[in-house]
Amino acid sequence: RKEVEQDPGPFNVPEGATVAFNCTYSNSASQSFFWYRQDCRKEPKLLMSVYSSGNEDGRFTAQLNRASQYISLLIRDSKLSDSATYLCAVPSGYALNFGKGTSLLVTP
Amino acid sequence: EAGVVQSPRYKIIEKKQPVAFWCNPISGHNTLYWYRQNLGQGPELLIRYENEEAVDDSQLPKDRFSAERLKGVDSTLKIQPAELGDSAVYLCASSSQRVDYEQYFGPGTRLTVT
Numbered sequence: 001r002k003e004v005e006q007d008p009g010p011f012n013v014p015e016g017a018t019v020a021f022n023c024t025y026s027n028s029a030s031q032s033f034f035w036y037r038q039d040c041r042k043e044p045k046l047l048m049s050v051y052s053s054g055n056e057d058g059r060f061t062a063q064l065n066r067a068s069q070y071i072s073l074l075i076r077d078s079k080l081s082d083s084a085t086y087l088c089a090v091p092s093g094y095a096l097n098f099g100k101g102t103s104l105l106v107t108p
Numbered sequence: 109e110a111g112v113v114q115s116p117r118y119k120i121i122e123k124k125q126p127v128a129f130w131c132n133p134i135s136g137h138n139t140l141y142w143y144r145q146n147l148g149q150g151p152e153l154l155i156r157y158e159n160e161e162a163v164d165d166s167q168l169p170k171d172r173f174s175a176e177r178l179k180g181v182d183s184t185l186k187i188q189p190a191e192l193g194d195s196a197v198y199l200c201a202s203s204s205q206r207v208d209y210e211q212y213f214g215p216g217t218r219l220t221v222t
Contacts, residue, residue, distance in 0.1 A: 004150075008148075032209055034209065034210070041218075042215070043199060043213040043214060043215050043216050044151065044199075044213050045213070046210055046211070046212065049209075049210060087150050087151075089150075089209075091209050092153075093164060094139070094156060094163070094164065094209075095141060095153040095156050095164060096151075096153070096209060096211060098150025098151050098152070099150050100148065100149050100150050101150055
């Protein structure tokens with residue numbers, strides 16, 4: 001099993017829809033988790049950190065399920081500008097292990 | 109606050125040629141990372157610095173890759189000689205010691221080896 005796995009998508013959703021991505025991780029000792037957003041040909045940008053059961057920031061909610069070893073990212077009321085690749089990252093030592101990312105396309 | 113700065117943004121070289129990338133981290137960030145990102149993949153760590161010390165270089169192909177971080181600020185990553193498979197985006201990131209895992213990335217250098 002890979003350390004961090006994500007469904008690559010793409011997820012095509014209409015504007016205003018709610019969409020959720022999952023990310024599974026193999027290291028059960030992990031205590032923190034991160035979601036990064038990466039636009040085409042740009043660098044990853046930190047979207048959200050998760051240090052306990054979950055985190056919420058506006059339309060974005062991240063939830064952690066330790067028993068099943070996955071974290072999810074929920075986006076409500078999707079905007080066209082949410083179209084991007086969403087990378088999940090889990091600490092490995094003092095660096096981050098990234099998944100391959102999930103591609104989201106929000107359409108009018 | 110200025111972000112992580114990298115140069116050049118793009119580089120095209122022929123195989124067997126040398127190439128170097130430069131990174132200036134966010135001011136005050138003691139930890140610096142070099143990642144490589146291939147198309148359709150997530151970033152993969154090459155090397156991590158704490159101040160001027162390379163504390164994790166297990167994924168750095170040492171036969172052709174080298175890195176340095178003199179004075180614990182700027183860093184340079186070098187490839188010599190480059191191979192076709194080195195074509196990728198090389199990302200530099202930095203973080204504060206206080207919150208190690210919240211890493212901030214620079215715009216990257218897109219390397220094409222022909």
